Amino acid sequence: MTSDWSASQYLLYADERTRPARDLLAQLPLTDVRKVVDIGCGPGNSTELLVARWPNAEVSGFDTSPAMLAEARKRLPQVRFFQADAGEWTPEPDTDLLFANAVFQWLPDHIEVLAQYVRTVKTGAVLAVQMPDNLAEPTHRLMSQTAAAMPFADKLAGAAREPLPPVTTYVDALSAAGAAVDAWHTIYNHPMKDAAAIVEWVKSTGLRPFLAPLDEGEQQRFLEAYEAAVAEAYPPLADGSRLLHFPRLFLVARKG
Template sequence: MPDWSPSTYLSFEDERTRPARDLVAQVPLTAAQRVVDMGCGPGNSTELLVGRYPDAAVTGLDSSPAMLAAARQRLPQVQFAEADANSWMPEPGTDLVFANATYQWIPEHLTVLPKVVAALPKGGVLAVQMPDNMAEPTHQLMRDVAADGLWAARLADAARAPLPPVATYYEALAPGASRLEIWHTIYNHVLAGPAAIVEWVKGTGLRPFLDPLSADEEADFLARYLAAITEAYPATSDGKVLLRFPRLFIVAVR
Protein backbone atom coordinates (compact mmCIF):
# COMPACT_ATOMS: atom_id res chain seq x y z
CA MET A 1 0.00 0.00 0.00
CA PRO A 2 1.36 3.49 -0.82
CA ASP A 3 2.52 5.55 2.11
CA TRP A 4 0.33 8.10 3.86
CA SER A 5 0.43 11.72 2.69
CA PRO A 6 1.23 14.18 5.51
CA SER A 7 0.27 17.17 3.35
CA THR A 8 -3.16 15.73 2.57
CA TYR A 9 -3.70 14.83 6.22
CA LEU A 10 -2.69 18.29 7.41
CA SER A 11 -4.97 20.09 4.96
CA PHE A 12 -7.45 20.05 7.85
CA GLU A 13 -4.98 20.19 10.72
CA ASP A 14 -7.14 22.19 13.12
CA GLU A 15 -10.17 19.93 12.66
CA ARG A 16 -8.10 16.74 12.89
CA THR A 17 -6.27 17.94 15.98
CA ARG A 18 -9.43 18.98 17.83
CA PRO A 19 -10.24 15.43 19.07
CA ALA A 20 -6.65 14.99 20.21
CA ARG A 21 -6.90 18.22 22.22
CA ASP A 22 -10.13 17.00 23.76
CA LEU A 23 -8.57 13.65 24.64
CA VAL A 24 -5.44 15.20 26.18
CA ALA A 25 -7.68 17.31 28.40
CA GLN A 26 -9.25 14.17 29.88
CA VAL A 27 -6.01 12.34 30.75
CA PRO A 28 -5.95 12.13 34.58
CA LEU A 29 -2.18 12.55 34.97
CA THR A 30 -0.79 15.76 36.41
CA ALA A 31 2.75 14.66 35.58
CA ALA A 32 4.42 11.89 33.57
CA GLN A 33 7.93 10.61 33.02
CA ARG A 34 7.42 8.53 29.86
CA VAL A 35 4.73 9.22 27.24
CA VAL A 36 4.12 7.42 23.96
CA ASP A 37 2.07 8.78 21.07
CA MET A 38 1.09 5.64 19.16
CA GLY A 39 0.13 6.50 15.60
CA CYS A 40 1.65 9.95 15.92
CA GLY A 41 1.14 10.86 12.25
CA PRO A 42 2.85 14.15 11.33
CA GLY A 43 3.35 15.07 14.97
CA ASN A 44 0.35 17.31 15.59
CA SER A 45 -0.86 15.14 18.49
CA THR A 46 2.70 14.65 19.77
CA GLU A 47 3.06 18.41 20.00
CA LEU A 48 0.06 18.52 22.35
CA LEU A 49 1.64 15.88 24.59
CA VAL A 50 4.95 17.75 24.73
CA GLY A 51 3.02 20.85 25.78
CA ARG A 52 1.04 19.00 28.45
CA TYR A 53 4.03 17.06 29.85
CA PRO A 54 7.11 19.22 29.20
CA ASP A 55 9.30 17.22 31.61
CA ALA A 56 8.41 13.82 30.15
CA ALA A 57 10.32 11.74 27.65
CA VAL A 58 7.82 11.78 24.78
CA THR A 59 8.14 9.28 21.94
CA GLY A 60 6.10 9.29 18.74
CA LEU A 61 5.49 5.98 16.96
CA ASP A 62 3.98 5.35 13.54
CA SER A 63 4.10 2.78 10.75
CA SER A 64 4.40 5.43 8.01
CA PRO A 65 7.91 6.63 7.07
CA ALA A 66 6.41 9.73 5.43
CA MET A 67 4.46 10.66 8.55
CA LEU A 68 7.52 10.10 10.73
CA ALA A 69 9.64 12.31 8.48
CA ALA A 70 7.05 15.10 8.79
CA ALA A 71 6.89 14.63 12.56
CA ARG A 72 10.68 14.83 12.93
CA GLN A 73 10.72 18.04 10.93
CA ARG A 74 7.98 19.49 13.10
CA LEU A 75 9.47 18.40 16.44
CA PRO A 76 13.22 17.80 16.01
CA GLN A 77 13.71 17.56 19.77
CA VAL A 78 11.35 14.55 20.08
CA GLN A 79 12.24 10.92 19.46
CA PHE A 80 10.22 9.24 16.71
CA ALA A 81 10.39 5.62 15.58
CA GLU A 82 8.62 3.16 13.33
CA ALA A 83 6.31 0.70 15.08
CA ASP A 84 3.36 -1.55 14.29
CA ALA A 85 0.30 -0.95 16.50
CA ASN A 86 -0.84 -4.52 15.80
CA SER A 87 1.90 -5.89 18.03
CA TRP A 88 3.54 -2.98 19.88
CA MET A 89 3.51 -2.99 23.68
CA PRO A 90 4.70 -0.21 26.02
CA GLU A 91 8.05 -0.48 27.76
CA PRO A 92 8.09 -0.74 31.57
CA GLY A 93 7.58 2.61 33.24
CA THR A 94 5.41 4.10 30.49
CA ASP A 95 2.93 6.43 32.19
CA LEU A 96 0.75 7.27 29.19
CA VAL A 97 -0.05 5.60 25.89
CA PHE A 98 -1.93 8.07 23.71
CA ALA A 99 -3.52 6.99 20.43
CA ASN A 100 -5.44 9.47 18.32
CA ALA A 101 -7.29 7.90 15.34
CA THR A 102 -5.01 4.87 15.17
CA TYR A 103 -6.54 1.70 16.58
CA GLN A 104 -9.58 1.73 14.29
CA TRP A 105 -7.14 0.51 11.62
CA ILE A 106 -6.17 -2.51 13.76
CA PRO A 107 -8.70 -5.32 13.16
CA GLU A 108 -7.81 -7.04 16.44
CA HIS A 109 -7.62 -3.91 18.58
CA LEU A 110 -10.09 -5.33 21.10
CA THR A 111 -7.45 -7.93 21.88
CA VAL A 112 -4.52 -5.51 21.70
CA LEU A 113 -5.85 -2.70 23.90
CA PRO A 114 -6.33 -4.75 27.09
CA LYS A 115 -2.75 -6.03 26.67
CA VAL A 116 -1.52 -2.44 26.41
CA VAL A 117 -3.32 -1.55 29.65
CA ALA A 118 -1.91 -4.64 31.38
CA ALA A 119 1.63 -3.59 30.40
CA LEU A 120 1.29 -0.20 32.12
CA PRO A 121 2.32 0.41 35.73
CA LYS A 122 -0.39 0.97 38.32
CA GLY A 123 -1.87 4.39 37.61
CA GLY A 124 -0.67 4.37 34.01
CA VAL A 125 -3.15 5.57 31.40
CA LEU A 126 -4.28 4.42 27.98
CA ALA A 127 -6.05 7.24 26.12
CA VAL A 128 -7.64 6.36 22.79
CA GLN A 129 -9.78 8.17 20.22
CA MET A 130 -11.23 6.41 17.19
CA PRO A 131 -13.54 7.63 14.42
CA ASP A 132 -16.92 5.94 14.75
CA ASN A 133 -18.28 7.10 11.41
CA MET A 134 -18.78 3.99 9.30
CA ALA A 135 -22.54 4.65 9.20
CA GLU A 136 -22.08 8.25 8.03
CA PRO A 137 -22.78 9.16 4.38
CA THR A 138 -19.06 9.74 3.77
CA HIS A 139 -18.30 6.07 4.35
CA GLN A 140 -21.54 4.54 3.16
CA LEU A 141 -21.06 6.27 -0.18
CA MET A 142 -17.50 4.95 -0.44
CA ARG A 143 -18.89 1.46 -0.20
CA ASP A 144 -21.69 2.21 -2.67
CA VAL A 145 -19.34 3.59 -5.32
CA ALA A 146 -16.90 0.72 -4.74
CA ALA A 147 -19.66 -1.84 -5.31
CA ASP A 148 -20.84 -0.22 -8.55
CA GLY A 149 -18.01 -0.44 -11.06
CA LEU A 150 -15.40 -2.61 -12.76
CA TRP A 151 -13.33 -2.29 -9.60
CA ALA A 152 -15.97 -3.99 -7.40
CA ALA A 153 -14.04 -7.24 -6.91
CA ARG A 154 -10.80 -5.46 -6.04
CA LEU A 155 -12.52 -3.18 -3.54
CA ALA A 156 -14.80 -5.76 -1.94
CA ASP A 157 -12.76 -5.74 1.29
CA ALA A 158 -11.57 -2.12 1.22
CA ALA A 159 -13.85 -0.80 3.96
CA ARG A 160 -12.73 -1.21 7.54
CA ALA A 161 -15.14 -2.84 9.96
CA PRO A 162 -17.40 -0.63 12.10
CA LEU A 163 -16.43 -0.22 15.74
CA PRO A 164 -18.07 -2.63 18.20
CA PRO A 165 -20.65 -1.33 20.70
CA VAL A 166 -19.43 0.60 23.73
CA ALA A 167 -20.37 -2.28 26.02
CA THR A 168 -17.90 -4.50 24.16
CA TYR A 169 -15.06 -2.11 24.97
CA TYR A 170 -16.20 -1.92 28.57
CA GLU A 171 -16.18 -5.70 28.97
CA ALA A 172 -12.73 -5.95 27.36
CA LEU A 173 -11.05 -3.18 29.34
CA ALA A 174 -12.83 -3.01 32.71
CA PRO A 175 -11.16 -6.11 34.24
CA GLY A 176 -7.71 -4.50 33.98
CA ALA A 177 -8.68 -0.92 34.79
CA SER A 178 -9.11 0.87 38.10
CA ARG A 179 -10.99 3.61 36.24
CA LEU A 180 -12.57 3.48 32.81
CA GLU A 181 -14.25 6.31 30.93
CA ILE A 182 -15.90 5.78 27.52
CA TRP A 183 -17.81 8.44 25.62
CA HIS A 184 -18.77 9.71 22.19
CA THR A 185 -18.39 13.21 20.81
CA ILE A 186 -20.01 14.28 17.54
CA TYR A 187 -18.13 17.02 15.73
CA ASN A 188 -19.75 19.14 13.02
CA HIS A 189 -16.90 20.46 10.94
CA VAL A 190 -17.66 23.50 8.76
CA LEU A 191 -16.01 22.88 5.38
CA ALA A 192 -15.91 24.92 2.19
CA GLY A 193 -18.04 22.50 0.15
CA PRO A 194 -18.46 18.91 -1.04
CA ALA A 195 -15.01 18.89 -2.64
CA ALA A 196 -13.51 19.65 0.77
CA ILE A 197 -15.24 16.59 2.22
CA VAL A 198 -13.71 14.45 -0.52
CA GLU A 199 -10.30 15.99 0.14
CA TRP A 200 -10.71 15.25 3.87
CA VAL A 201 -11.42 11.55 3.39
CA LYS A 202 -8.74 11.18 0.69
CA GLY A 203 -6.23 11.50 3.52
CA THR A 204 -7.78 8.71 5.59
CA GLY A 205 -10.86 6.61 4.87
CA LEU A 206 -10.68 6.69 1.07
CA ARG A 207 -7.10 5.41 0.91
CA PRO A 208 -7.96 1.68 0.90
CA PHE A 209 -10.43 2.33 -1.92
CA LEU A 210 -8.12 4.45 -4.08
CA ASP A 211 -4.79 2.69 -3.60
CA PRO A 212 -5.68 -0.40 -5.73
CA LEU A 213 -6.92 1.72 -8.66
CA SER A 214 -5.13 3.02 -11.74
CA ALA A 215 -4.94 6.78 -12.26
CA ASP A 216 -7.89 6.75 -14.67
CA GLU A 217 -9.94 4.55 -12.37
CA GLU A 218 -9.16 6.78 -9.42
CA ALA A 219 -10.36 9.84 -11.31
CA ASP A 220 -13.59 8.03 -12.25
CA PHE A 221 -14.13 6.83 -8.69
CA LEU A 222 -13.59 10.31 -7.26
CA ALA A 223 -15.96 11.90 -9.78
CA ARG A 224 -18.72 9.46 -8.85
CA TYR A 225 -18.01 9.87 -5.17
CA LEU A 226 -18.02 13.68 -5.37
CA ALA A 227 -21.40 13.62 -7.12
CA ALA A 228 -22.82 11.41 -4.36
CA ILE A 229 -21.29 13.55 -1.60
CA THR A 230 -22.72 16.71 -3.18
CA GLU A 231 -26.18 15.22 -2.96
CA ALA A 232 -25.75 13.88 0.57
CA TYR A 233 -24.30 17.08 2.07
CA PRO A 234 -26.42 20.07 0.94
CA ALA A 235 -24.94 23.54 1.22
CA THR A 236 -25.90 25.81 4.09
CA SER A 237 -27.09 29.38 3.50
CA ASP A 238 -23.50 30.62 3.21
CA GLY A 239 -22.51 27.91 0.74
CA LYS A 240 -20.54 25.78 3.20
CA VAL A 241 -21.26 22.19 4.29
CA LEU A 242 -21.34 20.50 7.67
CA LEU A 243 -19.37 17.28 8.03
CA ARG A 244 -20.90 15.30 10.90
CA PHE A 245 -18.16 13.20 12.50
CA PRO A 246 -18.80 10.91 15.50
CA ARG A 247 -15.75 9.78 17.48
CA LEU A 248 -15.31 7.28 20.32
CA PHE A 249 -13.07 8.17 23.29
CA ILE A 250 -11.63 5.78 25.87
CA VAL A 251 -9.51 6.58 28.92
CA ALA A 252 -8.42 3.54 30.92
CA VAL A 253 -6.34 3.82 34.10
CA ARG A 254 -4.39 0.70 35.09
Protein backbone atom coordinates (compact mmCIF):
# COMPACT_ATOMS: atom_id res chain seq x y z
CA MET A 1 0.00 0.00 0.00
CA THR A 2 1.47 3.37 -0.98
CA SER A 3 1.16 6.45 1.21
CA ASP A 4 -0.92 8.34 -1.38
CA TRP A 5 -4.70 8.04 -1.48
CA SER A 6 -6.29 5.66 -3.98
CA ALA A 7 -8.95 7.44 -6.01
CA SER A 8 -10.39 4.19 -7.37
CA GLN A 9 -10.70 2.62 -3.91
CA TYR A 10 -12.29 5.83 -2.58
CA LEU A 11 -14.78 5.91 -5.47
CA LEU A 12 -15.98 2.35 -4.80
CA TYR A 13 -18.74 3.92 -2.71
CA ALA A 14 -18.95 7.19 -4.60
CA ASP A 15 -22.71 7.70 -4.22
CA GLU A 16 -22.69 7.06 -0.49
CA ARG A 17 -19.64 9.25 0.07
CA THR A 18 -21.06 12.10 -2.02
CA ARG A 19 -24.44 12.07 -0.27
CA PRO A 20 -23.26 14.15 2.74
CA ALA A 21 -21.77 16.69 0.31
CA ARG A 22 -25.21 16.98 -1.31
CA ASP A 23 -26.89 17.27 2.08
CA LEU A 24 -24.44 19.99 3.11
CA LEU A 25 -24.93 21.88 -0.13
CA ALA A 26 -28.72 21.79 0.34
CA GLN A 27 -28.41 23.84 3.56
CA LEU A 28 -26.27 26.71 2.30
CA PRO A 29 -27.78 30.16 2.76
CA LEU A 30 -26.25 31.52 -0.46
CA THR A 31 -27.64 32.78 -3.76
CA ASP A 32 -25.13 35.12 -5.39
CA VAL A 33 -21.97 33.02 -5.49
CA ARG A 34 -18.95 34.05 -7.55
CA LYS A 35 -15.96 32.37 -5.97
CA VAL A 36 -15.95 28.88 -4.45
CA VAL A 37 -13.14 26.67 -3.19
CA ASP A 38 -13.48 22.92 -2.60
CA ILE A 39 -11.00 22.11 0.17
CA GLY A 40 -9.75 18.50 0.11
CA CYS A 41 -11.51 18.06 -3.22
CA GLY A 42 -10.45 14.40 -3.56
CA PRO A 43 -11.33 12.97 -6.98
CA GLY A 44 -13.60 15.95 -7.74
CA ASN A 45 -16.90 14.36 -6.75
CA SER A 46 -17.73 17.20 -4.34
CA THR A 47 -16.37 19.81 -6.79
CA GLU A 48 -18.71 18.48 -9.46
CA LEU A 49 -21.71 19.30 -7.25
CA LEU A 50 -20.45 22.84 -6.71
CA VAL A 51 -19.95 23.41 -10.45
CA ALA A 52 -23.44 22.08 -11.19
CA ARG A 53 -25.00 24.33 -8.53
CA TRP A 54 -23.13 27.51 -9.58
CA PRO A 55 -22.12 27.02 -13.23
CA ASN A 56 -21.09 30.68 -13.61
CA ALA A 57 -18.97 30.88 -10.48
CA GLU A 58 -15.18 30.55 -10.38
CA VAL A 59 -14.83 27.16 -8.73
CA SER A 60 -11.42 25.76 -7.77
CA GLY A 61 -10.33 22.81 -5.68
CA PHE A 62 -7.23 21.68 -3.87
CA ASP A 63 -5.90 18.58 -2.17
CA THR A 64 -2.60 17.24 -0.85
CA SER A 65 -2.85 14.03 -2.90
CA PRO A 66 -1.40 13.97 -6.45
CA ALA A 67 -3.47 10.86 -7.28
CA MET A 68 -6.70 12.53 -6.20
CA LEU A 69 -5.84 15.73 -8.09
CA ALA A 70 -5.11 13.75 -11.26
CA GLU A 71 -8.53 12.12 -11.03
CA ALA A 72 -10.25 15.45 -10.32
CA ARG A 73 -8.60 17.07 -13.37
CA LYS A 74 -9.80 14.20 -15.56
CA ARG A 75 -13.33 14.59 -14.28
CA LEU A 76 -13.52 18.40 -14.52
CA PRO A 77 -10.93 19.67 -17.00
CA GLN A 78 -12.39 23.20 -16.89
CA VAL A 79 -11.76 23.58 -13.15
CA ARG A 80 -8.48 24.79 -11.62
CA PHE A 81 -7.16 22.16 -9.23
CA PHE A 82 -3.98 22.74 -7.27
CA GLN A 83 -1.92 21.01 -4.62
CA ALA A 84 -2.02 22.57 -1.15
CA ASP A 85 -2.38 21.65 2.49
CA ALA A 86 -5.57 22.92 4.14
CA GLY A 87 -3.62 23.61 7.33
CA GLU A 88 -1.27 26.01 5.58
CA TRP A 89 -3.48 27.49 2.88
CA THR A 90 -5.12 30.92 3.24
CA PRO A 91 -8.41 31.78 1.49
CA GLU A 92 -8.71 34.91 -0.60
CA PRO A 93 -10.91 37.34 1.34
CA ASP A 94 -13.44 37.75 -1.51
CA THR A 95 -14.30 34.01 -1.55
CA ASP A 96 -18.05 33.41 -1.17
CA LEU A 97 -17.93 29.75 -0.18
CA LEU A 98 -15.34 27.49 1.39
CA PHE A 99 -16.60 23.92 1.07
CA ALA A 100 -14.91 20.97 2.80
CA ASN A 101 -16.53 17.56 2.64
CA ALA A 102 -14.80 14.81 4.64
CA VAL A 103 -11.35 16.35 4.98
CA PHE A 104 -10.87 18.24 8.26
CA GLN A 105 -11.10 15.10 10.40
CA TRP A 106 -7.57 14.42 9.12
CA LEU A 107 -6.16 17.67 10.55
CA PRO A 108 -5.69 17.46 14.34
CA ASP A 109 -5.65 21.28 14.79
CA HIS A 110 -8.52 21.94 12.44
CA ILE A 111 -10.61 24.11 14.78
CA GLU A 112 -8.01 26.86 14.74
CA VAL A 113 -7.63 26.47 10.96
CA LEU A 114 -11.40 26.83 10.45
CA ALA A 115 -11.58 29.84 12.79
CA GLN A 116 -8.73 31.48 10.87
CA TYR A 117 -10.57 30.91 7.56
CA VAL A 118 -13.63 32.68 9.03
CA ARG A 119 -11.50 35.58 10.25
CA THR A 120 -9.97 35.92 6.78
CA VAL A 121 -13.04 35.95 4.51
CA LYS A 122 -15.44 38.82 3.85
CA THR A 123 -18.74 39.40 5.62
CA GLY A 124 -21.46 37.11 4.23
CA ALA A 125 -19.03 34.40 3.15
CA VAL A 126 -19.85 30.85 4.19
CA LEU A 127 -17.67 28.04 5.47
CA ALA A 128 -19.37 24.66 5.01
CA VAL A 129 -17.82 21.58 6.57
CA GLN A 130 -18.77 17.95 6.97
CA MET A 131 -16.70 15.45 8.94
CA PRO A 132 -17.29 11.82 9.86
CA ASP A 133 -17.91 11.69 13.61
CA ASN A 134 -17.48 7.94 13.82
CA LEU A 135 -14.50 7.21 16.04
CA ALA A 136 -16.80 5.60 18.63
CA GLU A 137 -18.37 3.34 15.97
CA PRO A 138 -17.43 -0.36 15.83
CA THR A 139 -15.62 0.16 12.50
CA HIS A 140 -13.11 2.44 14.19
CA ARG A 141 -12.98 0.96 17.70
CA LEU A 142 -12.22 -2.40 16.11
CA MET A 143 -9.30 -1.00 14.11
CA SER A 144 -7.54 -0.11 17.36
CA GLN A 145 -8.59 -3.31 19.13
CA THR A 146 -7.42 -5.48 16.23
CA ALA A 147 -4.13 -3.58 16.05
CA ALA A 148 -3.49 -4.03 19.79
CA ALA A 149 -3.94 -7.81 19.48
CA MET A 150 -1.44 -8.21 16.60
CA PRO A 151 2.17 -9.34 17.17
CA PHE A 152 3.24 -6.24 15.20
CA ALA A 153 1.10 -3.91 17.40
CA ASP A 154 4.04 -1.59 18.03
CA LYS A 155 4.11 -0.67 14.31
CA LEU A 156 0.54 0.63 14.69
CA ALA A 157 0.93 2.77 17.80
CA GLY A 158 -0.50 6.17 16.93
CA ALA A 159 -2.38 4.96 13.82
CA ALA A 160 -5.81 5.85 15.25
CA ARG A 161 -7.28 9.29 14.58
CA GLU A 162 -8.33 11.46 17.54
CA PRO A 163 -12.12 11.72 18.03
CA LEU A 164 -13.71 15.04 17.07
CA PRO A 165 -14.15 17.53 19.93
CA PRO A 166 -17.73 18.14 21.13
CA VAL A 167 -19.91 20.23 18.82
CA THR A 168 -20.02 23.03 21.42
CA THR A 169 -16.28 23.56 20.89
CA TYR A 170 -16.83 24.20 17.17
CA VAL A 171 -19.76 26.54 17.74
CA ASP A 172 -17.83 28.54 20.36
CA ALA A 173 -14.69 28.81 18.22
CA LEU A 174 -16.45 29.79 14.99
CA SER A 175 -18.79 32.22 16.78
CA ALA A 176 -15.77 33.87 18.43
CA ALA A 177 -14.22 34.20 14.95
CA GLY A 178 -17.29 36.18 13.83
CA ALA A 179 -19.70 33.64 12.30
CA ALA A 180 -23.29 32.60 12.89
CA VAL A 181 -23.11 28.81 13.11
CA ASP A 182 -25.59 26.09 12.18
CA ALA A 183 -24.34 22.71 13.43
CA TRP A 184 -26.04 19.34 13.19
CA HIS A 185 -25.41 15.62 13.03
CA THR A 186 -26.87 13.16 10.56
CA ILE A 187 -26.57 9.41 11.05
CA TYR A 188 -26.61 7.47 7.80
CA ASN A 189 -27.43 3.77 7.70
CA HIS A 190 -25.70 2.59 4.55
CA PRO A 191 -26.79 -0.81 3.25
CA MET A 192 -23.68 -2.92 2.66
CA LYS A 193 -23.56 -6.32 0.98
CA ASP A 194 -21.56 -8.02 3.74
CA ALA A 195 -18.77 -7.49 6.29
CA ALA A 196 -16.14 -7.53 3.53
CA ALA A 197 -17.92 -4.58 1.90
CA ILE A 198 -17.66 -2.61 5.15
CA VAL A 199 -13.93 -3.35 5.25
CA GLU A 200 -13.59 -2.21 1.63
CA TRP A 201 -15.38 1.04 2.56
CA VAL A 202 -12.96 1.95 5.37
CA LYS A 203 -9.88 0.70 3.48
CA SER A 204 -9.62 3.92 1.50
CA THR A 205 -10.08 6.19 4.54
CA GLY A 206 -9.89 5.23 8.24
CA LEU A 207 -7.92 2.01 7.70
CA ARG A 208 -5.17 3.66 5.65
CA PRO A 209 -2.97 4.61 8.64
CA PHE A 210 -3.29 1.05 9.98
CA LEU A 211 -2.34 -0.66 6.72
CA ALA A 212 0.37 1.70 5.51
CA PRO A 213 3.06 0.67 8.06
CA LEU A 214 2.54 -3.09 7.45
CA ASP A 215 4.09 -5.46 4.93
CA GLU A 216 1.80 -7.52 2.70
CA GLY A 217 1.64 -10.55 5.02
CA GLU A 218 0.92 -8.39 8.05
CA GLN A 219 -1.77 -6.50 6.15
CA GLN A 220 -3.47 -9.77 5.25
CA ARG A 221 -3.37 -10.99 8.84
CA PHE A 222 -4.69 -7.68 10.13
CA LEU A 223 -7.51 -7.57 7.55
CA GLU A 224 -8.64 -11.13 8.30
CA ALA A 225 -8.89 -10.44 12.03
CA TYR A 226 -10.53 -7.06 11.43
CA GLU A 227 -13.13 -8.44 9.03
CA ALA A 228 -14.08 -11.20 11.50
CA ALA A 229 -14.57 -8.58 14.23
CA VAL A 230 -16.62 -6.37 11.87
CA ALA A 231 -18.82 -9.35 10.92
CA GLU A 232 -19.70 -9.81 14.60
CA ALA A 233 -20.28 -6.13 15.31
CA TYR A 234 -22.61 -5.59 12.32
CA PRO A 235 -25.10 -8.48 12.45
CA PRO A 236 -26.74 -9.52 9.19
CA LEU A 237 -30.22 -8.32 8.22
CA ALA A 238 -32.84 -10.85 7.11
CA ASP A 239 -31.39 -10.83 3.59
CA GLY A 240 -27.80 -11.24 4.78
CA SER A 241 -26.72 -7.64 4.13
CA ARG A 242 -25.46 -5.26 6.88
CA LEU A 243 -26.20 -1.67 7.82
CA LEU A 244 -23.23 0.62 8.27
CA HIS A 245 -24.27 3.09 11.00
CA PHE A 246 -22.37 6.29 10.18
CA PRO A 247 -22.69 9.57 12.16
CA ARG A 248 -21.42 12.76 10.53
CA LEU A 249 -21.06 16.32 11.83
CA PHE A 250 -22.13 19.26 9.64
CA LEU A 251 -21.16 22.91 10.21
CA VAL A 252 -22.33 25.92 8.25
CA ALA A 253 -20.67 29.12 9.48
CA ARG A 254 -21.70 32.44 7.92
CA LYS A 255 -19.41 35.38 8.58
CA GLY A 256 -21.45 38.20 10.21
